[in-house]
Amino acid sequence: MSRPRHLWRWVIGLGVLAGIAIGVFISTNLLRGKTDGPVQVVNAPADVVARGKYLAEAADCAACHTAPGGAPFAGGLAMPSGFGTIYATNITPDPDYGIGRWSADDFWRALHDGVRRDGQQLYPAMPYTSYRGMTREDSDAIYAYVMRLRPAQVPNVVTNLRFPFNVRLGMRGWNLLFLTDSLPAVSVGSSPAWQRGRYLVDVLGHCGECHTPRGMLGQMELSRPMTGFALGRFEAPDITPAGLAARGWTAAALRDFLGSGLTEDGSAFSDMHPVVMLSTRRLTPNDLVKAVKYLMGDTPPPPVSLPPAPAIAATSPGRTSYVALCAGCHGLDGDGIPNTVVAMRGNTTLRLTDPRNLIVSMLDGMAAQNFPYLQSMQAMPGFADKLSDQQAADLANYLRISFGGQKGDVTPAAVRALR
Amino acid sequence: MSLPTRPLTVTINGKQHGPIDVPEGMMMIDVLHEMLDLTASRLGCGQGICHACVVIWDRDDQTSETVPTCITGADFFNGKRIRTVEGIAPRNDKGEVTTLSPVQQAFLDYFSFQCGYCTPGFVNAATVLIERLRRSPIARRDVETTVAAALERHICRCTGYVRYYEAVRDLILKTPGLTRTTV
Numbered sequence: 001m002s003r004p005r006h007l008w009r010w011v012i013g014l015g016v017l018a019g020i021a022i023g024v025f026i027s028t029n030l031l032r033g034k035t036d037g038p039v040q041v042v043n044a045p046a047d048v049v050a051r052g053k054y055l056a057e058a059a060d061c062a063a064c065h066t067a068p069g070g071a072p073f074a075g076g077l078a079m080p081s082g083f084g085t086i087y088a089t090n091i092t093p094d095p096d097y098g099i100g101r102w103s104a105d106d107f108w109r110a111l112h113d114g115v116r117r118d119g120q121q122l123y124p125a126m127p128y129t130s131y132r133g134m135t136r137e138d139s140d141a142i143y144a145y146v147m148r149l150r151p152a153q154v155p156n157v158v159t160n161l162r163f164p165f166n167v168r169l170g171m172r173g174w175n176l177l178f179l180t181d182s183l184p185a186v187s188v189g190s191s192p193a194w195q196r197g198r199y200l201v202d203v204l205g206h207c208g209e210c211h212t213p214r215g216m217l218g219q220m221e222l223s224r225p226m227t228g229f230a231l232g233r234f235e236a237p238d239i240t241p242a243g244l245a246a247r248g249w250t251a252a253a254l255r256d257f258l259g260s261g262l263t264e265d266g267s268a269f270s271d272m273h274p275v276v277m278l279s280t281r282r283l284t285p286n287d288l289v290k291a292v293k294y295l296m297g298d299t300p301p302p303p304v305s306l307p308p309a310p311a312i313a314a315t316s317p318g319r320t321s322y323v324a325l326c327a328g329c330h331g332l333d334g335d336g337i338p339n340t341v342v343a344m345r346g347n348t349t350l351r352l353t354d355p356r357n358l359i360v361s362m363l364d365g366m367a368a369q370n371f372p373y374l375q376s377m378q379a380m381p382g383f384a385d386k387l388s389d390q391q392a393a394d395l396a397n398y399l400r401i402s403f404g405g406q407k408g409d410v411t412p413a414a415v416r417a418l419r
Numbered sequence: 420m421s422l423p424t425r426p427l428t429v430t431i432n433g434k435q436h437g438p439i440d441v442p443e444g445m446m447m448i449d450v451l452h453e454m455l456d457l458t459a460s461r462l463g464c465g466q467g468i469c470h471a472c473v474v475i476w477d478r479d480d481q482t483s484e485t486v487p488t489c490i491t492g493a494d495f496f497n498g499k500r501i502r503t504v505e506g507i508a509p510r511n512d513k514g515e516v517t518t519l520s521p522v523q524q525a526f527l528d529y530f531s532f533q534c535g536y537c538t539p540g541f542v543n544a545a546t547v548l549i550e551r552l553r554r555s556p557i558a559r560r561d562v563e564t565t566v567a568a569a570l571e572r573h574i575c576r577c578t579g580y581v582r583y584y585e586a587v588r589d590l591i592l593k594t595p596g597l598t599r600t601t602v
Contacts, residue, residue: 314423314443320494323444328490329466332444340466378466385484386495 035118039095040103044144052145055138058204058287059131060279061146064088074098074152079125080232083218084161086125094151107143108136114175121171123159124178129220130206133182133199178219183208186226187241187297197294200287205279210236210271228354233364233418234270235356237348245301247351254292258283261371266348269361273369281372306346307405318398321391325383334403340378350404358396359410359418362387389415429496431457432506447488447496448472451503459504461536465489469574471540475502475547481554483547485540504539507546521590522546529586533577540573545587552597559598562591 044052056062065088067076074097075090092098099107099117106117114128115121122128131139160166183202187194201207212220213229228238237243244254253263261268261276268276283291312319323332326344330336334344344350349357365382387395389412396415397408427450428437441450451457451474463471467490476486477500486495508516508523519527522545532538548569557565566587575583591597 315425324492324495327444327492328446337466378468381467381487 034101034106037101039100040093040147042104042144042147044141044148048141048144049148050145052141052143054282055204056142056145057279057282058200059134059142060205060275061091061142062278063274064125065091071150071152071154073146073149074154076154076157078157081125081161081218083165084159086123086159086161087157088125089156090152090154091146092149092152092154093147094153097153097155098151099146100151102143104140104143107146108139111139111142114171114179121168121175123161123168123171124174124218127206127209129179130183130203130209132179133203138204174217174219178217180222183220184222184225185294186239187294189294189298191293191298193290193293194298196287197290197292200283200291201294205291207239211239230356232271233360235352235354236271237352237357239295241295241297241301244296245303247348248303248306248346249296249348250303251289251292251296251300254295255288258291259285259288260373260375261369262375262377263348264343265346265351266342267369267371267377269366269369277370277372304405306351309402309405312398312402316394316398317391318394318396319402321387321395322398325386326395329378329380339375341380342377344399344403347403350399351406352404353406355396355400355406355410355414356418358399359392359415362392362396363415363419384419389413389419425494425497427493427497429493429498430500431455432502441493443494445493447474447486447491447493450493451488457503457505459539460488461539462489463536463540463574467491469537469540470544470572471537471574473540473543475543476500477502483550485544485547502543502546504542507542520546521594522549522587525586525590526583529582529589531582531586532575532579537573537575537577537579541570541575541583544570544573545583545590548587549591549594549597552591556597556599559592559600562588562598566591 062072064077064079065073065075067074067078067088070076071092073090073092075088077088079086079088090098093100095101102110102117109115110117110122110126111128111131111134113132114124114126164170185198186201186208189195189198208220208225210231211226211228212222213224213227214231215221226239227243229236237247248265253265257263257268258276258280260281261273280288280291329341330344331341336343349361352358361380363382363384366380368376368379370376383392392415393410393412396410400406400410401408422442424440424442426438427441428435428439430436431451436455439454441454448460448462451460452462460474461471463469467487470485470487472489473485473487475483476496477483486501507520509518509520511517520542522542526532526538526542526545531541548566552565563584566584570580570583570587573583
């Protein structure tokens, strides 16, 4: 009887030893992180810092790393996800709250491998999945710029996802499955301009992080790049060459949009508005041309022109709601008010196959927005309380058919689902 | 050439108007001014931003809300009941104003407005708020934020905001039944 008991002791003892060994292995090999260390002093040449500033804008670091009303780059923006809320961190050079002790190598690892200086895994809300394609030279330039920012003593908000997603080590497995060195091209091309555009769009701009559909585990579905996805309430639309052409986009219009947020066919709204304001409008005209060249391809498909609208009875329910609630600003004929209210005729949101963004705009309304060159678009009230599901569906269908060349296939159930 | 029209029947301040033929696309503010001789609602921005033009829409479920008439077509109000600022003060059988409503009196007492252009909108918004609190009182500590939320969309270019806000806040605090003493 005593022999098996001895055996158990041995088994338990070996188990404990193995556990300690695994723990030591993990802490020395996998979590080889640092928390203290010298405060870094970076004295990069002015031209490198200037290039870093430009690259940081092209990579749109500020949009996420600045909370509304917060200090620039001091973090704190909450990003809701299906796994919990992730908070962007302070990337000012503050030694205690920011990245003041990070070396250029640490910075590169975060951008390239998704690993923090303390060895913990980043969540892909930080788009290292796209930044992985960045050159070391560009990473160093951004680092040189960021380390010259004013340090902000703003503590990070701790991200606490629900189990098992709160185990950051699990991201190692995720990275093995989903982290790739290069993203599939959205268009066909080979010209130097197209190549540069690809770098601007896929790597720095990380456009696919919103515009590419995501799978069950939050990974970008790279078999369908840029075909559109709703991460939040609004859908980031299809921006493949075919998708853009179907909605009538030309290279010139797309350059206007990315450069100013405004075109004849609508204005940037929701999450795209800060993208334009903080990032794409800062691109040089040359880079803007190249980004558009990549999005549309070396030989862009011809834009589909808006088909003539079929006649709709003046007393139809959709037209009635339009005249009562929309025409005051958007005009009886859908022409809008220049520099104030977007036109409905040919509006790019109305030309989307998926009515989601149209329905959400109608229900929620839209805040007033400022644009470059002292332009602004006024606020739009939401009509959730003034339109029944049926009325909203009729109105959406009227708009889609009359001004968007789309089918009138919106159902009251589709409206209800978005309330 | 004639403009296409639509029939409009609407109850305003308890009195039914219409059916009258209203040109398609005519905004309600113009119908009030030009066709019904109700000229007290103010046309400000014409874009639904300043809220000087709001009227009260009384829903069938006994709730009310303000609606900007400068961007809302007359047809929206077809078959609905609304109140304009002319209908806020009590009147006698001859249609003469006998006294002011508590909101109107409070605005006078507090010297809330200077030029008065935005006042009809503020009167209507505050009236809707007071009526809402009568149905569902709020905690006293929430009064200031509630007033701000109810009035913040209204623009006053003489910047009388503080006196408007104080008038409504104090009216709520001194009127029994609008606030709860318990938290």
